[in-house]
Amino acid sequence: MRNFIFFIRRFFNLLLFLALEVVCIVMIQRTETMQGNDIVSSANAVSGLVYKKQNDVVYYFGLRKMNDSLQNENARLRQLVEQYKSLDTLSDSMVFSKTQIGDTAKHIVRFSEYVYRNARVINNSTNATDNYITINRGTAHGIYKNMAVLSGTGVVGRVEHVSRNFASILSVLSAKQRVSARLKNGAYGLVIWEGNSHKVLTMIDVPQQVNVKKGDSVFTSNYSLYFPPDVLIGTVIKTEQVKKNAMQHIYIRSSTDFYNLQYVYVVENKMSEEKKQLEDSSAKKQ
């Protein structure tokens, strides 16, 4: 016993050092396995508040750019409305995802699969390996983990940590995140970020025979569990043939300006739970 105490006193520093490093490695491990660590994240009360105070100051510098982007989005939405106006809704079944919920006696019918909530970006990063965005909405406003986040012009990311008043979003600019995507002509692939410029994303797993032209649009596919389908991701800059596996790499200019993000929409997919449950149960049976 005496020897043991002597040993501890002698190597106290080394033991403390090793203990602290083990704590760090456990924390890194926990975030890598996507379980998340809500206390040490920018969604916690202190860092959320600091970022909010900072955003209150720098908010005004980006107003002009934000106005322009809102104007663009309005124009796009107006155009969409015009398209729907000329549609004969009686003969054409444009209303989709009609589902009954609640008591069958009441027949509550809800038409929309997705609920959009707006949020202000209070912190933003574009130059780390995994980039996070903090927003001023949390569980108090109905935000939960794994909801999709969109901007007026395209995809942004997915909610990873939530606290009562803040949430931090893992942006598409991350090595951890892959988005299921679709080209204009229907070919599917995955969009990843290679970690260089915040303007350039890469689409992989597209077969070589698919004809891709510069300027083609890339959308989210309807396979994605989180993102709603047909949201713009970006436009093609150039393609590159990969000899190894007969696939091609497509470089995409992202439609979202990650550097100047001010407002985002958090999208709740009301069906995602059900879809995931079904897929899990069928995976278990195999």
Next chain:
Amino acid sequence: MNVYLKNILRFCIIVLLQVLILDKITLRWWSNPSGFPVFIPYVYPLFLLLLPFEMPVWALLLSGFALGISVDAFTNTAGMHACATVLIAYWRTNVLSALLPRKLTEYAGQQPSTKNMGWMPFLVYSTFLIVIHHLLFFTIELWNLSNIGHLLLKTVASTFTTMLLIIVYLLLFTRQDSSRA
């Protein structure tokens, strides 16, 4: 000023400087979609470098851990910064005693600075620890040794910029002996 108060104040200022200003600046020396990697200068280990000489290793380790965790909380990288800062906190005493002519206990009540160490030893001391910190941090962050050139380029670029900022800090905040009349 009380040495505790002074260091706590410095802790807050350096962490806020790091997360509110330096993390927001995108540094790249030429822009090209697949060219030079984007990097951030991580200046916050400067707090550890400037703690008093006679501080025991366990206190250094704990303050290094606190520093790393606070930066981690802001950048959503739970544990990564802390891992790197704890390592340099552990090695700081050894590096200092190797570089200084006298024993560390003889520098009671002082903190490392260019005045009592001289410019060259101080720069060697800070560069050595910063390089180790950045190398470990970027290794954990990328966690991919297939792309070792990218890792080294990022480390070198970030270390260089960090050292420039540290020199600017030293020039600004070292008190001059001869006050001008």
